[in-house]
Amino acid sequence: MNKITYNPGVVNKIVKKPLIFLKKILPDIFFKSLLSFIHTVYKFIKRYIYLISFLSKYFFLSKEKKIKCMFVFKLFPFTMGGSKALENAFDMIRYVDENKIEGGIVECGVAEGGTSAIMALTNRISNFPTRNLYLFDSFEGLPSPTSEDFLNGKTGDFIRPLDKGDCLGKIEDVKYLLFEKLKLNVSKIKLVKGWFQDTIPIFKFSEKIAVLRLDGDWYDSTKIPLENFFGNISVGGVIIIDDYATCYGSRKAVDEFISNISSKPELKPDGRGGAWFIKKA
Template identity: 40%
Template sequence: MGEPIIIPNGIRTMIPAVRISNLTRLCATVPDGCFVECGVWRGGCLAVLASIAQAEGRGRLIYGFDSFEGLPEQTAADNDHGKEFVGSCAATRQDVIETFETWGIPLDDTRLVKGWFEETVPAICEEMPPIAALRLDGDWYESTRICLEYLYPKLVPGGVVILDDYLTWTGCKAATDEYRTRHDINSELVITDPLGEAWWRKE
């Protein structure tokens, strides 16, 4: 098995090194299944997932969901926390393609899905294979809720779900806590770093 490429944060990803390292470590421990990221921006983190899959040689598919129009409007559940960032973080499919090309990572097994989560995730989830790693970076309540509602049931036992904004935005935390409570999920919720990423492993 080869070594995955680790992309530095900055021009192609906003994810700090500690989270890239955590992602790489966790993905090395999951069963068979696809890797999914919801909220890909310029594709730096998605490229890390693809490079991990390529290094493993297990034929995993990679799915990247993004509106490519920036962050959506908030709902009341977000309590206006982060409202000033609505519309920010816009990128294009071409930005993602250029990231993969820059780092020499094939796009063959990567599926880029353009559109708002409420439209794309329910429409596509049924045709997706089981999920081994689910990384959510949608920031707001509704984005997080939709992704958990439709994609978490496809996560295999032993798979991981990662919430990039768990302690950053109140809406993300609220949607996550509500989902875990409603579905009696008692797996330990691990905080990755002081900035607030969290993850758990499905039992």
């Protein structure tokens, strides 16, 4: 058993109980609106706390760290994962670029596109040719969880169970972020819209994969890309599992997969509850 655990922040711990209570007494529609409002305010505050912390250390930071912090601040509104997930995505792209690991970048679970965008921006500032970016999502939000996702009646240690349609990112908004706002190269980015169950098994890469980022929350949404794409990942390439310690099904899919491959990779924490490992062979 590895030690990768979910460490909810202080605010999460404080608001969890009142929110569970409100969920019981409020009609669903009011509760969802309230939650969305709290989440927006929370993200706004966290983003500026991040900025203040960055500025307070500014003169002591390396050029690379300054760029990383600027990217994180810029993309914070477009991610559900927070600063640690963005920083980890930055670090993983730097690692594959510096080590000249061959292949494209793949994200399965894009939502509003924040982590996809930081990976593309990081590659753009590296001394390495522009990589292709393959982005898979329903762009209709999450599917329903299956029985594989539940442990003691819960799918994870969240304030509320995630429902079908949650974590929605619209494809038009992602395109606007990537191509209009960030001016990324359209010919290098492929958006694959649809359920992983339909799109992934038939998708053919014409190159290797350097980074596979899995952020689909559920068992099937983790297992399908792992099983279909693992063979295409370069040796030395990276697999990131954003929900390893937060979603029980995602962890189960990864643990089962690793137990069935001969090289036993070492899972490392991203500091928030996600994990990553390097493909050995």
